[in-house]
Amino acid sequence: MVFPTANPTKCYWIENAESPLRNFRSSDELPAETDVAIIGSGYAGASTAYWIHKYTEKASKQPQVTLLEARDICGGATGRNGGQLRPHAYSRYPAWSKRFGPDGAMGLIAHEMAHLSAFRDLADAEGIAEEVCLKFGETFDAAMTDEAWTRLKGAFQAMQKDHGDENDIVKACRLIEDAREAEEFSQMKGALAAVVHPTGQIWAYKFVHALLRIVLQKGNLNLQANTPVTGVSERDADGWVTVKTERGTIRARTVVHTTNRWAAHLLPEFNKLILPMRGTVAAIKAPPGFIKHTGAQHWDNTVNNYHLQLPPPYNTIMIGGARQLLVHRPKECMLNDEDDQEIAGVAEFFKSWPASDVTDWPGLSLAELSNKVDRSGCWTGIETSSADSFPFVGPVPARNGHYIAAGFAGHGMPRILLSAAHITPLVLESLNVEYSQPLLAASFPPLPQPFQVTAERVERLQNTNIAAIAESYKQSCEESAKKPFCNTERAILKL
Missing domain, CATH: 3.50.50.60 (FAD/NAD(P)-binding domain)
Structure with missing residues (x-):
């Protein structure tokens, strides 16, 4: 047990x-x-x-x-968790369409998208929107490599092809194909392009x-x-x-x-x-309103970061992922229940993220974690992997x-x-x-x-076959670990 x-x-x-x-x-x-x-x-x-x-x-x-x-x-x-109330508005469409057909895939997406209005209505009815820091807006998937953009754009275009431009969910998504515009919108240095769609964020x-x-x-x-x-x-x-x-x-x-x-x-x-998967998130001090949109950076199908910023008086950036680092150590995540343990090197990785990845970051090279009590600025949690x-x-x-x-x-x-x-x-x-x-x-x-x-x-x-699932995850991490974006000084910190 x-x-x-x-x-x-x-x-x-x-x-x-x-x-x-x-x-x-x-x-x-x-x-x-x-x-x-x-x-x-x-x-x-x-x-x-x-x-x-x-x-x-x-x-x-x-x-x-x-x-x-x-x-x-x-x-x-x-x-x-990471605070994202972020539907899979398009990104899972190819995989879901292959398994359940175009209508089945869109049904899954529609169920997720319906949560945005459901949260708004519930929070308004109970008067808790401000208390729980509920916000709605746009989120982005920023492609940091050509490989990532091929996948992200392809997913959107597959949905668009099957359901047409007048479909409400298709219309809710948009592409930013100009690199300069993508970097300006996302505030992510080196973003090549982006897909944008509706989202929410919340203090769960x-x-x-x-x-x-x-x-x-x-x-x-x-x-x-x-x-x-x-x-x-x-x-x-x-x-x-x-x-x-x-x-x-x-x-x-x-x-x-x-x-x-x-x-x-x-x-x-x-x-x-239902299998365990350990993840990690950090809280970083930031100027009020600095991050304009919630979002995620994508390098390949395995490596990403995701982030948002809380409203005043908190102002904290919440960031999760750290996949450039974690792909070097798949056992730290897959089939791991140790949420009483931090992952070595992750706090340093997150502290280096704003200066490395965010445009016009005003702080020093290492950001400061936001700690209410000792060591509360970077933590782990156990999510799941479903069979x-x-x-x-x-x-x-x-x-x-x-x-x-x-x-x-x-x-x-x-x-x-x-x-x-x-x-x-x-x-x-x-x-x-x-x-x-x-x-x-x-x-x-x-x-x-x-x-x-x-x-x-x-x-x-x-x-x-649990062993096969773990081995497949390990192999995907090893493939990503060989790529340049996983072999920077930050990504191999404290290995």
Whole structure:
């Protein structure tokens, strides 16, 4: 049985939020019974709790929900991410079209793009947009090499060819093919060209805590930090699932597994389906409003950086990736759960990034990390690699009363909110609870077929060769590691 590490690296997002819910427990003792037990307090768990509240707020009776978290509230991947609310507006189109056809690919993209309006509407309805630093605008994929531009432009043109210039998503994207214009827009030195499309950015940790605060105020949520779940039973003849924790046992009518990488510790059939991938992000001090657009730099299919800047009073640049450095050490990332360890050399790499890569950077050669507490300016987190590249959302096959939303492969922000809205009616129907669709969810597109959990999909993926996946990742890193952009002084720092 695999649990999250006990003492993860300190993180800018978490330390600077100073949330009163960080170690919150609604009660000293666990409730004996609950209608819904949600395991995992990140984005998926909080969204599920929120949608249960919204779907039943007009009902005569609301279900009781207990949310259990092994560590601090939202202390895992959600609380450590890069802050991007950035759909795959075009870049995955060729791969998805090949697997699911042009309409299937566009359906996947449309589901992600719908998260932009969904976040705007939710934040406006709850009055939390400023609190969670929610912003919308344009983002760029800057091609730093001809190889990258061939791939990025080709992806857009494939979508354009299949769906035409009048398609709303196609119209939302645009190419910048002039190098000078691309560098000026992106603020990235040496950008050759760029693809631009709509995006958002958000302080995900604050967003999760805001959702939980809203639901707690309604009185139907019991929130329990630092309460690892050690086992779950099948639903018994009386309709109860026994949830065992290190602090006692709860009986639940339904259980929702929202533990992402850690789902397999309670659902072993997902052991080969959801694999760990360690990533790293840093916070860099910057002048107010210095970075104009969120974006990513691309050198090849493996090597990239991505970044954004927080609004005042924070002003911090959040940057992730460091792939020029990490391709030299694939074991530091793939199948790695060590979010209690920093990756040697990464902090120095990120500190050198602004002067090396950003136009008109006013600072010294090494930027200053933004630390609220000791060593909180650069951290690691555990995202996932899915066996078939898509998350698992819906009822768990052969486990009556169990549901899952996990395996979001480091791209959960434009996928989870609507995925949780899909699960919620299924959970409520299993409880025979009265509910109605909230106005906020009225225009949501259906859950993409590749996200859906089926017995056939779970069974087929039991044949996943984890060693082969790790070897393929290693080979792709080794190929990139030979290229000039991965052999600069910065990229081989502290090897």
